[in-house]
Amino acid sequence: MGVDEISKMEEGIGTSSSFESKDDGTLCASASFVSTTQKVIAEVIGTYFIIFAGCGSVVVNKIYGSVTFPGICVTWGLIVMVMVYSVGHISGGHFNPAVTITFAIFRDFPYWQVPLYIAAQMMGSILASGTLSLVFDVTPDAYFGTVPTGSNLQSLVIEIIITFLLMFVISGVATDNRAIGELAGIAVGMTIMLNVFVAGPVSGASMNPARSIGPAVVRHVYKGLWVYIVGPLIGAIAGAFAYNLIRFTDKPLRELTKSSSFLRSISKNSPSSG
Template identity: 65%
Template sequence: MAENNGNHGVVLNVNGEANQNPPPSTSKTKDSDVGFTVPFMQKLMAEVLGTYFLIFAGCASVVVNVNNEKVVSLTGISIVWGLAVMVLVYSVGHISGAHFNPAVTIAFATCKRFPLKQVPAYISAQVLGSTMAAGTLRLLFSGPHDVFAGTSPQGSDFQAFAIEFIITFYLMFIISGVATDNRAIGELAGLAVGATVLLNVLFAGPITGASMNPARSLGPAIVWNHYKGIWVYLTSPIIGAVSGAWVYNMVRYTDKPLREITKTASFLNSSRNCG
């Protein structure tokens, strides 16, 4: 199966040292717009590759589990998703911000921590990476081994919507904490986000697939032409992520100016224009 043994997608960001950034008035770069400069194209490439590897590893664990008498198990699937997020965050987070997730990109944009003009390009890159990964899996596991690697509600759509909202809400809440506040231990951000994904897949995977990521669900849906409950996965994670980001901003109160508590160069490299 693939739709209820724990799936995910998500993902993330953390920022570098605040004292390494230029003053707000001089921190904007040419690629803060949608101009397709070399640095911006590098960011998009990182998002395509990062999303591809995340979805390929996570969905492959689901497909292999179904085709091999549950040898991977729900726990194993959860670990794969969590570890995939963690290693990809550390490998390309300093390049693109390691979003891999339209919900994360949109949430940061609504908080003015990511250039709004870059959102469509980032989402396109993420959906492309997810679709390519799903297509690769279908080619490798075709015939009698063909297993839908997407997500489908195992209960009612309302139940799935609520669960996806909750798990994406606190995933984004945690991302906001470790990625935008230098009072957190930024070096552990990848571990924190990966562990959150692992936890979510453990309990929500059998119910909704624990998507937390519109691209994670849309890619396999396109490849397998399987759109059951897809509206849940295209709306609930986005609403949950935006809510999580804004709630963190409400509880992060400090007397310091925002620019003094906002990191800008590591995990969420592209947020430097928004602090």
């Protein structure tokens, strides 16, 4: 390295050996690869612990009877909230193929990352289900997957409705910049808790194809599995569509209130004004 190059480095001027993007885009491609890898790993870890804790509470309750149904509901809500706050800023905190696909459909997520996210979510669910099978003596009566207690149609309708609500809430707190982002984890976690309270005894309150497929693959129980793939997909897409229909504007509320009141802004944009 010559004196001129050293002086340039001291002055902060980039040289050919500095960490700048090259014409062939190698560094940019490498940075993108690292970022995507981090997101995929975050989805694996997040999904793993959601299934481990949520399904684990089901297993413990069925074997030892110490958790109770309200405890299961609270566990599902809490673990989702915890993982959203833990890795949501890295991967977006999907943990759910239905959420990932819906975000992609409404252009809130790149299509090329969808297979990677779904693979990560499935891997996390299968690994967690395998862990539970190794740790506990899971009998057929202690199965921690989701099986319709009534008809498949009844569970399908329930899954569509509760996933609609879940995706409606996610769309509000994750895609609308007027929402208070710090409360996203609480809102999503509480929504899941409420859904499990209502739908748990009927369908198992999956709302997530990965949550149902993982235990089914590990324990070889496939009864009504299609319900937990089709239902959440339909519900999630419908929930996001409904929120986008009622979305007032993409501008945050603070921008709407800078020059005039919020009510005045609404009146100006209403068909009856002017």
